[in-house]
Amino acid sequence: xxxxxxxxxxxxxxxxxxxxxxxxxxxxxxxxxxxxxxxxxxxxxxxxxxxxxxxxxxxxxxxxxxxxxxxxxxxxxxxxxxxxxxxxxxxxxxxxxxxxxxxxxxxxxxxxxxxxxxxxxxxxxxxxxxxxxxxxxxxxxxxxxxxxxxxxxxxxxxxxxxxxxxxxxxxxxxxxxxxxxxxxxxxxxxxxxxxxxxxxxxxxxxxxxxxxxxxxxxxxxxxxxxxxxxxxxxxxxxxxxxxxxxxxxxxxxxxxxx
Amino acid sequence: xxxxxxxxxxxxxxxxxxxxxxxxxxxxxxxxxxxxxxxxxxxxxxxxxxxxxxxxxxxxxxxxxxxxxxxxxxxxxxxxxxxxxxxxxxxxxxxxxxxxxxxxxxxxxxxxxxxxxxxxxxxxxxxxxxxxxxxxxxxxxxxxxxxxxxxxxxxxxxxxxxxxxxxxxxxxxxxxxxxxxxxxxxxxxxxxxxxxxxxxxxxxxxxxxxxxxxxxxxxxxxxxxxxxxxxxxxxxxxxxxxxxxxxxxxxxxxxxxxxxxxxxxxxxxxxxxxxxxxxxxxxxxxxxxxxxxxxxxxxxxxxxxxxxxxxxxxxx
Numbered sequence: 001x002x003x004x005x006x007x008x009x010x011x012x013x014x015x016x017x018x019x020x021x022x023x024x025x026x027x028x029x030x031x032x033x034x035x036x037x038x039x040x041x042x043x044x045x046x047x048x049x050x051x052x053x054x055x056x057x058x059x060x061x062x063x064x065x066x067x068x069x070x071x072x073x074x075x076x077x078x079x080x081x082x083x084x085x086x087x088x089x090x091x092x093x094x095x096x097x098x099x100x101x102x103x104x105x106x107x108x109x110x111x112x113x114x115x116x117x118x119x120x121x122x123x124x125x126x127x128x129x130x131x132x133x134x135x136x137x138x139x140x141x142x143x144x145x146x147x148x149x150x151x152x153x154x155x156x157x158x159x160x161x162x163x164x165x166x167x168x169x170x171x172x173x174x175x176x177x178x179x180x181x182x183x184x185x186x187x188x189x190x191x192x193x194x195x196x197x198x199x200x201x202x203x204x205x206x207x208x209x210x211x212x213x214x215x216x217x218x219x220x221x222x223x224x225x226x227x228x229x230x231x232x233x234x235x236x237x238x239x240x241x242x243x244x245x246x247x248x249x250x251x252x253x254x255x256x257x258x
Numbered sequence: 259x260x261x262x263x264x265x266x267x268x269x270x271x272x273x274x275x276x277x278x279x280x281x282x283x284x285x286x287x288x289x290x291x292x293x294x295x296x297x298x299x300x301x302x303x304x305x306x307x308x309x310x311x312x313x314x315x316x317x318x319x320x321x322x323x324x325x326x327x328x329x330x331x332x333x334x335x336x337x338x339x340x341x342x343x344x345x346x347x348x349x350x351x352x353x354x355x356x357x358x359x360x361x362x363x364x365x366x367x368x369x370x371x372x373x374x375x376x377x378x379x380x381x382x383x384x385x386x387x388x389x390x391x392x393x394x395x396x397x398x399x400x401x402x403x404x405x406x407x408x409x410x411x412x413x414x415x416x417x418x419x420x421x422x423x424x425x426x427x428x429x430x431x432x433x434x435x436x437x438x439x440x441x442x443x444x445x446x447x448x449x450x451x452x453x454x455x456x457x458x459x460x461x462x463x464x465x466x467x468x469x470x471x472x473x474x475x476x477x478x479x480x481x482x483x484x485x486x487x488x489x490x491x492x493x494x495x496x497x498x499x500x501x502x503x504x505x506x507x508x509x510x511x512x513x514x515x516x517x518x519x520x521x522x523x524x525x526x527x528x529x530x531x532x533x534x535x536x537x538x539x540x541x542x543x544x545x546x547x548x549x550x551x552x553x554x555x556x557x558x559x560x561x562x563x564x565x566x567x568x569x570x571x572x573x574x
Contacts, residue, residue, distance in 0.1 A: 003303050005544055043541070051333050051488060053541060094543065222331050222338055223540035226300035228293075229316075229342045230331035239324050239345060244300065 003094060003225070004029055010089045011067055017146045021083050022059065024069040025093060031068055034061045035100030036125035037193075037216055037248045040070070041224040043092040047081040054078040055224050055243070057120035057193070057216070058095065068095070071149070073117040097224050098247045101125050101191055101214055103132060108188035110134055112158075113175055113202045115141035118194030119150055121216060125191060126157030137161065137187070141175035141198065144168050176201040185209050192216070203251040213251045217242045274557055274564050275550070277311070277531050279509045280432045280457035282393055284311040284366060284532055287565055288522065288550045291513055291536035292317055292370035292396060292436075293342065297356050298363060304543040309550065311532060312366030314396055314460075315352075319371075320378045322348045326403060327480040332469035337488025337515065338537060339467050341481040343403040344372055349382045353389060361391040368394040368434065372401060372408060376424045383429040395431050397422065397456075400438030400463035402485045412438040412463075415450040426455035434511065437461040437502070439491075444498045445505035452506045460511035460534060461502060462495045487537040489515040496528050503529020503570050517545070519552020529570040 008025035015021055041053040056070045072082050085091065101121065104110065110129055112122050119140060129136050136158040142148045145168040154160045162170025163178050171178055175198060185205075192202045193216040206213030219231040219242040226244035233242050234255040240246065275286035289312035290301075297315045298307050307313065325345030332339040346352070352369075360367060369392045373379035379397065386392050399412035399421055411421045422435055435451045437444055439462040448459055464485025469478035477483075495514020503510060512530030515537065516522050522533045538545045557565060 003543075005304060005542070049333075049335060051336060051338060051541070092542075220329060220331055222333075222340070222537075223543075225303075225543060227296040228331070228340070228540055229296075229325065229345050230329075230340060232325070232328055232330070232345070234328075238322075239328075 002032065003096070004032065005094045006092065007090045008068070008093050010085050010087050010091060012087060013085055015083075016149055019074045019083075020147075020149060021072040021074070022069060023072055023082060023085060024067050025091065027066045027068060031061055031063060031066055032096060034058050034068070034096050034124065036128055037098065037100035037121045038096035039098050039224070039247065040068070040093050040095035041097060041221075042070070042082065044078045044081050045091070047077055050078045050081065052222055053094070053224060054082075055097070055221050058124065059120045060123050068093070071117065071120045075117075094224065098243055099245065101216070101248050103128055104134060104189055107134060109186055110136040111139065111185075111187040111190045112136050113139045113190060113192045113194070113198075115175055115194040115198050116147070118192070118198075118216070118218075121193055122191070123150065123153055126154060130157045135159070136191075137180075139163070139175050139178055139180060141194070174198070174201070176205060181205060185211065187211055189214070200256055203254075203256065206251060214248050215251055215254070216247045217249065218247070274562075275554060276564070277566055277569075279394075279434070279511070279531055282366060282432050286311045286550050287526065287530075287532035287553065288546050289314060289366070289368070289511065289532055289534050290539060290546055291534035292398070294536040294539045297352075298360050298367075299356075301539075301543060302363075305547055308364035310365045310546055311550075312368055313363065314368045314370050314534060315360075316346055317344045317370045317372045317398055317401065318346055318349050318352055318382055319344055319373065320349060320381050322346070322351070329478060329480055330484070332478040332484065334467070334469060334486065334488075335490060337486055337490035339469055339479060339484035339486050340464070341403045341479045341484035343481070344401060344408075349385045353385060357389055357391070361389075366393045367391055368396050370396040370398050370436070371425070372398045372404070374404070374408075376421050379421055379425050380428045383425045387428075387430045393431060394434055394458075395425070395429050396434045396436050396460060397425050398436045398463070400436050400440075402438070402440065402464055402466050402483070403481065409438055409440060412447065413441050415447060418447050419450050419454040422451050422454035422456055432457045434458040434460050436463055438463050439494060439498055440466050445501045448502040448506050452508050456508060458509050458511065459502065459506065460513055462491070462498050462514050465491050465494065487515065489517055491515050492521060496524060499525055499530055500528040500572065500574075516549070519549045519556060522549050522553055523556055523568065526565065526568045527570070527572045529572070531566075531569050
């Protein structure tokens with residue numbers, strides 16, 4: 001697959017809640033096929049203390065308008081710098097990187113469990129699942145209702161369930177405490193992306209119930225395209241690059257410490 | 259002061275970017291550093307690798323190594339620390355599964371070799387002898403991220419001499435020795451290694467460093483310390499290249515925070531015959547091509563016929 005390494009123009013930047021941004025870029029070249037889970041490395045310019053690019057899951061792509069968008073949650077200097085972008089600014093992007101969430105081969109019931117910045121890959125996954133007649137269930141967690149984003153968008157592709165730690169939206173507690181998990185979980189596959197402890201808890205449930213589960217990891221990367229070997233995760237077959245063999249792994253292939 | 263330029267090489271038909279390292283002709287002086295380019299396969303998704311002067315492939319060892327635990331990387335001011343620890347599948351895997359895929363790249367493929375004992379270095383070097391398209395061996399006596407061997411060989415003259423002599427005897431290719439900056443006098447080691455049979459030197463490997471997380475009161479790297487690279491180390495590297503250039507006669511590969519063509523020219527002026535681009539590959543996978551183009555533009559702008567005229571041309 002050929003990769004895009006190009007300067008892109010910021011065509012829109014939205015700020016739906018404090019510290020949360022959606023940034024859309026106009027590509028100067030035809031955008032290649034983007035699969036759910038693929039990510040991009042975004043260059044951060046003129047930011048003291050930031051030397052490397054930052055990896056972001058691709059939120060959405062419009063092949064007609066030739067635009068690509070990202071969800072940015074401000075957590076540090078790099079994301080802070082991206083939050084200050086304005087329409088017309090130029091940013092260098094590299095994509096598509098990494099593997100993607102595999103789609104079910106037959107009609108299956110799919111559950112998506114996500115939280116924090118982990119929501120990014122699931123617009124594309126929801127679209128792809130819908131295209132093969134699978135209506136997914138989206139379970140989204142956050143600290144408070146202002147952290148719960150894109151529910152309107154997700155609802156186009158399936159049922160949306162919410163948990164918040166403070167109970168301001170949906171059920172109170174963590175995603176893994178949702179009442180959904182109390183009964184017999186009638187899902188064939190669970191897709192997850194989010195904070196490490198959340199994914200590990202989801203993986204534990206999936207393992208106990210014998211459900212196929214795929215997690216997208218967020219390890220620190222230097223390059224993002226397989227050459228530095230910094231972002232490795234331990235697996236049944238040794239250390240694998242999250243940026244290249246991943247970021248999506250079958251939870252049974254990972255060797256997660258508890 | 260211009261040494262080792264033009265005259266000796268007029269015998270060969272050389273383009274303005276061509277340089278020679280020992281018996282090898284390089285189409286341009288821009289190569290990529292070991293550990294910053296994999297084995298080239300991933301990078302071939304970005305550009306035609308035949309445009310490069312050469313590729314120093316990821317460090318090889320006798321047996322499979324999983325490397326150090328994550329986290330292995332810390333971003334620093336104008337650079338980064340790594341403690342990858344030579345993760346690779348071993349020389350046999352390289353020979354059987356990787357070499358067949360990279361042997362047709364029309365550029366120098368240079369194998370970076372590592373060991374915890376002299377015998378291990380020799381074993382890797384011997385196994386490379388039959389691989390015709392590996393045109394040179396880079397003997398790494400400067401990896402800071404492995405517990406045994408590596409840097410241990412590179413910080414004293416007797417051990418550097420011993421491993422260089424042993425590999426020199428075992429190896430039928432151009433032998434480049436990669437030096438560590440983590441020494442009191444790099445020129446002394448350089449002279450010792452030259453005397454032991456090295457055809458060329460590459461310098462510098464990463465500088466030992468560490469990063470601390472004040473909030474958690476823990477080190478950022480699983481290994482506590484790691485190797486610092488990137489523009490942060492460029493001034494240190496330039497000084498060491500200049501110092502070694504004045505001390506030895508063999509050609510040098512300059513390495514250390516090269517981010518653009520100007521940086522590369524600076525290393526050439528300080529005495530490098532060629533350069534290795536390292537950490538910059540992580541930020542811009544196309545940077546080497548931009549550097550090649552930039553060097554060509556520099557030569558045109560200054561009316562210089564051959565890049566070799568610049569080697570060691572620092573007016574100091």
